[in-house]
Amino acid sequence: MEHRKTYNAKELKTTYGDLIIEGPVSPDKLAGLEFHEDLKAFRPSHQQHQALIGIAHLGDGRIIIARDRNTVVGYATYLYPDPLERWSEGKIDNLIELGAIEVIPKYRSCSVGKNLLIVSMMDDAMEDYIIITTEYYWHWDLKGTGLNVWEYRKIMEKMMNAGGLEWYATDDPEICSHPANCLMVRFGKRITNESVQKFDRLRFMNRFMY
Template identity: 55%
Template sequence: MPQPSITIPFVFETLSFPPPLLYHKPFYSTIFLLCWKGQFWKGETFYRMNHIKIYQQSSVPYQNTELVLEGPVPPEQLRRYTMHPDLDAFRRPKEQFEALVEIAGLPEGRIILARHEEVIVGYVTFHYPDELERWSEGGMLDLIELGAIEVANAYRGLGLGKKLIRLAFEDGQLENVITFTTEYYWHWDLESSGLTVWQYRDMMEKLMKSVDMVWFATDDPEICSHPANCLMVRIGKNVPLSSVELFDRVRFRQRFMY
């Protein structure tokens, strides 16, 4: 009888000394771990997250040619490409390109992109939440943020956003993590899209639901500042209950109110 395959979310290594300290946030009394670039040290045991990265590629017809969708793309490959000048929603294209290269080089970082020949026309980023945001306060190894989605204006209407996100979840690559995204209306391109706030919110919600991300409640002040803002979450099949419970405590600081 064949044995079921099991994805091991953590790798354990024994060290005789602690790794360099990046930050230490004992937000909850049950957490006494030192976090270092997605790795934990407790006593003499080093806990390292097993980030599964399996390169995927597909194509989409475009005019008389095709667009290549691929990822996770390593930084050395990414540097061979250039950014489309319309990809400026977050910062100037050159600066955003350097940010993508940096993310691609992180142990947990993932860049899934669409390119027209050697020009990047769309991308999705995955990485650990920023250390200054509440989502990092639990020090969770298995909490990954879907950080940015951007598609150049001339390439919209092809369903690239949905295709890129789906590509990221191929072959169960993110089944050992909780993936979340925070949607804020002030980041949305309402002017170019011609959509109202609520139409754009509906579009983003449908986009996230294409990979089984669902709306989660939170008392985060930024999300609560406008009813169109939302938190969308996908809990992988191999995520332990302890991580789900810790994430619940991260998203609710004022638990007694709920």
Template identity: 60%
Template sequence: MKHIKRYQSTSLRTEKGEIIIEGPLSSIELEKYQFHDDLHAFRPAQKQLEALLGIADLEEGRIIICREGELIVGYVTFLYPDPLERWSTFAMEDLIELGAIEIAHPYRGLKLGSKLIELAMRDEMMENYIIISTEYYWHWDLKETKLSVWNYRKIMEKMMASGGLTPSPTDDPEINSHPANCLMVRIGKHVPQASIEKFDRLRFLEQDRLRSLRKGI
């Protein structure tokens, strides 16, 4: 599968000034900008920037950013699922994951997360993918926002819906370990039926394994 990346951009006037939303960007393009120190939800800011540079140069990797001037204040990533996770079990070339989305705290409340996802979906190439996002409450910034897990989930669902991702059932034990966790999914209009059926097996992999065991008895 050829992963075509078509650059998109837009600007947004906010109380913080003009915010540019753009991508996908290469590592060379990302290195032109500074990285906000508050982007540290997953690892220290400099380490997270290094991770983004690596993703940007992956064949399927996509980094969309929002920036004020030369300062990156938010980003979203898309890439193949981690090889150690169940979502890579069938090595589906048309399944990618919204791996991370983060907005620096001073810029929250401007709906930049939704704008990042909206821009990402403008690329017609995204219609060739099944896009997933695994939402775990322990990754959410509950302490800073002072929201309950349920109110935070509502915000996450609304943000993901801006890009067409909706909750989807699964028997994944980690997701089902807490009722606030969820699997968000968007199936592009050009995804073949064979991939959709394989993804359905993947969503219910535990049941699929049980069926296989019973057939082997």
């Protein structure tokens, strides 16, 4: 199921200069931009750049970026859940995952992550989706930020709230393995009750197995 994608953009003023927050960006546009070397939370920056170009090629892959002139300094990715995760087992074709948000350290106190989410949700097509994100404390940059698990969780949750994502309970074993881990969800305005019920069965798969 492929939905339309409507490009949106806004200017974000920071103490280090103005940034453009925009997307979804095309693979060609993304390929023509520089990718900041500090975007390396998941893999070396040049490899992450190529990975994002690959996601942008997918039918429902979406990349929202923050750029300083011609250099990407932050991004958010949206794509279908990994086939190995429980969230793909319900075969809900209008469920996508906020896969990653990364911002270089220089801009982390400038509300870049929050604005990546705000621009993401400017697209009316997002009202056709259930959007999820699974947050695991072992992915968080606790060392780089100097925050403890609960301080980081509070900041992360506030950022997600800016995009309309809210905490939802689940019996997923990986999420339940630590109390700071969480599932956050946004239901688009055009999501049907049937889709909500399907998703609820995914959230509590262990309950529905018996």
